[in-house]
Structure formats: structure tokens, C-alpha cells
Amino acid sequence: MTLITTGSVMLNGLASYVIFAKLRVSNQQMKILLSMFIADALTPALSYPLVIYANFKMRWDLGSHACSYYAFVTSTGGLTTIYHLVLLSWERFCGLVHPYDYDRIISPRNINIALLLAWVLPTVTSALPLFGWSSYVVEGIGTSCSFDLSPISWSGKSFNVFLIIFYFALPMIFIIYFNSSFLSVVFELVRCPCEVRKRFINQLSQHNPLCQASFDRKLAKQMSVLVTLLITCFLLSWLPYAIIAILGIFDKLPHDNPTAISLPSFFAKMYTIYDSLVYCYLDKRLRKALRLLFCKPNTVSSMG
Numbered sequence: 001m002t003l004i005t006t007g008s009v010m011l012n013g014l015a016s017y018v019i020f021a022k023l024r025v026s027n028q029q030m031k032i033l034l035s036m037f038i039a040d041a042l043t044p045a046l047s048y049p050l051v052i053y054a055n056f057k058m059r060w061d062l063g064s065h066a067c068s069y070y071a072f073v074t075s076t077g078g079l080t081t082i083y084h085l086v087l088l089s090w091e092r093f094c095g096l097v098h099p100y101d102y103d104r105i106i107s108p109r110n111i112n113i114a115l116l117l118a119w120v121l122p123t124v125t126s127a128l129p130l131f132g133w134s135s136y137v138v139e140g141i142g143t144s145c146s147f148d149l150s151p152i153s154w155s156g157k158s159f160n161v162f163l164i165i166f167y168f169a170l171p172m173i174f175i176i177y178f179n180s181s182f183l184s185v186v187f188e189l190v191r192c193p194c195e196v197r198k199r200f201i202n203q204l205s206q207h208n209p210l211c212q213a214s215f216d217r218k219l220a221k222q223m224s225v226l227v228t229l230l231i232t233c234f235l236l237s238w239l240p241y242a243i244i245a246i247l248g249i250f251d252k253l254p255h256d257n258p259t260a261i262s263l264p265s266f267f268a269k270m271y272t273i274y275d276s277l278v279y280c281y282l283d284k285r286l287r288k289a290l291r292l293l294f295c296k297p298n299t300v301s302s303m304g
Contacts, residue, residue, distance in 0.1 A: 001055055001269075005048040008272035012041035014293075015276050015286065022289040028111045029091050033279060033286075035115050036084035040272040043077025048269070054143035067145035071136040072126050074269075075147065078238075079122030079167050081271055085234060086171050087114055089178035096185050125167070134159035140262025149248040149261065160245045168242045175234060179227040186223050226282045233274035240264035 016037040019030050050070045054060045060067060094105050129135050129147060134156045139146045147163070148156045241264040247253050254260050280286050 001048055001052045001266075004266075004269055004273065005044045005052065008044040008048075008276075009041050011273060011276040011280070012037040014290070015280055016041060018286060018289045018293065022292070023285060028106050028108065029088065029095075030285075031111055032084060032087050032091060032115065033283075035118070036081055036088070037276060039077050039080045039084065039119075040275055043074060044269075044272055047073040047077075051144045057143075059142050060138045060145065067138060068130060068136045071145040071147070072130065075126040076123050078268060078271065079125060080119055081275065082167055082171050082234075082238070083118035083122060085230070085275075086174050086178075087111075087118060089175045089182075089230070093178035093182050097181050122167075125163075128159065139265060140258045140260075142258070144262070144265055146265060147245075149244055150251070150253045150255070151248065157249050160249050164242055164245055168238055172234065172238075176231060179231065183223060183227055222282070226278070229278050229282070233271070233278060237268050237271035237274060240267045 016034055019025060019034045019037070023030055025031050025034055047070045050062060050066060054062065091106055091111075094102050098105065132155070134151060135148050136145050137148045138144070139149060147160065149160070151157050151160065244253065244261060244264045280290060
């Protein structure tokens, strides 16, 4: 937990600084990334130290109010990031699949509204257990808190169903659909004759300045890696938690093995590192700006 907390705050804080100070939030995609990196930095900074303390003590002895605070902050951060991943996939999808409508769909006003909803809806959802729909309890090995994963009441079970549908199943469907559609267009462009491809890209650039890349097999491979990593990291982070929640709904949790119940929580906490690593490594603008922070200009130019 110490490594996760330190890595998350440093990586996401650095990425946020680069986007805000160096890239000047140059487009709508960068605006979404900045918002997501801020969420991924704030969540571990505000809540993970409580779990570090509880792990050293080998029990949660901070009381019920601290338990609710920790669970509320971590839940809000995690659910917010899930919606940001959907927004990033949507922006990428519109940029290539619907380029002629990009400026209308991905307008600053629409993105601002979408980002506001990506923060407000998870915050409201995470506050619901504080007002009686489900509850926050100590989970697994007893050093962290979360939604009640083994609810007895219909209130708790219905809340977990709500979470699974609206914060795992539907986001996963949208992420897979948007990214698979994006990839299909990329590979279709790669298969086109070179002159046709260049003419099409030039037409796209008139409507969407982001579509200025030279589409070749190398770029198609890079995009495939990006999409595969995004979907894999999403599933690694949230699928174990979703499975535990489903087992809890049907009273099938392995209560005799508390470690098995706690492990998905730690997988989920890794999302704050996955997101920053994937985007900082695969986004050329972010990668170049990060190099400029640590390397001399002539070194950066020689690195490409």
C-alpha cells in the first residue's frame, strides 16, 4: 500500500503538472486526461494512508466514521475514473469514426458537462450508503472498508446490483465498443491504397485537426497495443471486485478465506497507477513533455 500510494501520487501528480503547465491543456482529450489524473492523485493522497496505518496495526481501529470516510473517498475516486475511461474512449471514437461531427459532439461545452457528470454522479453514488442504501463496513482481512459485499438485506443487494450494472457492465460495454470501432477504422485505413489514405486523412484534418497522423502498420500496431492495454487494465482492476460483489449478492462469498475477499480491493487500487503508466507511455505528447522535464533539449531531440 505504501508503494501504491507513493507511486500513484507521484505519477499522477507529475502527469497533471505536465498537462497543465507544459501542454496547456491543448485539446479536449488533454482536458479529460487532466481531470482523470487529478482524481487518481487525490484518491490515494486523501485515503490510502489510513489503510497503511491499519495494515501496520493489523486491524481497523480508527472507528466507524473513519471507515465511512475512507470508503467514500476511495469509492468516489474509483467510480470517477471508470467514467473518465469511458469519456476517453468516446473522444477517441468520435475523432476517427465520426470526424465530420467531432467539433459539434466534442465541443468544450459538451466535454465540460460530461466531466461534471463524471465527478458528480460517482460522488452521489458513493454518498448513498451514508444515507441508508447499503452501508460501509470493514472488509476482508479487516484493514480497509468498502461497500457491504455480503449484504443480508434487500437494500444492500440492490445497491450492489446497481453498482455492477452502471459502474462495471455498462462502462465495459461502452469501452469495448468505442475502442473496437476505433480500431476497425484504423485497420481499414491501413488497408487502403496509399493515395486514397492520404486524401482521406487530408479531408479529416479539415474537420478534425487531431486526425493528422500518417496511418501505417506501425501506427495500427501502436493503437492495438493501446486499446488492448486499456481494456486489460480495466478488467484487471475491476473484474475481481465485480466477481466478489456478484458472489456476495448470492451469499457465496468465501468467508472462511478473508484474504480472497480483500485481494480484489488491492487489485482495484492499482488502477491509479495503470492509468498514468499507460497514457504517459503511449501518448506521444505526454511522453515528449515528460522527457523535457528530465532531459536536456539536445538529448530529447536525439531520442526522437
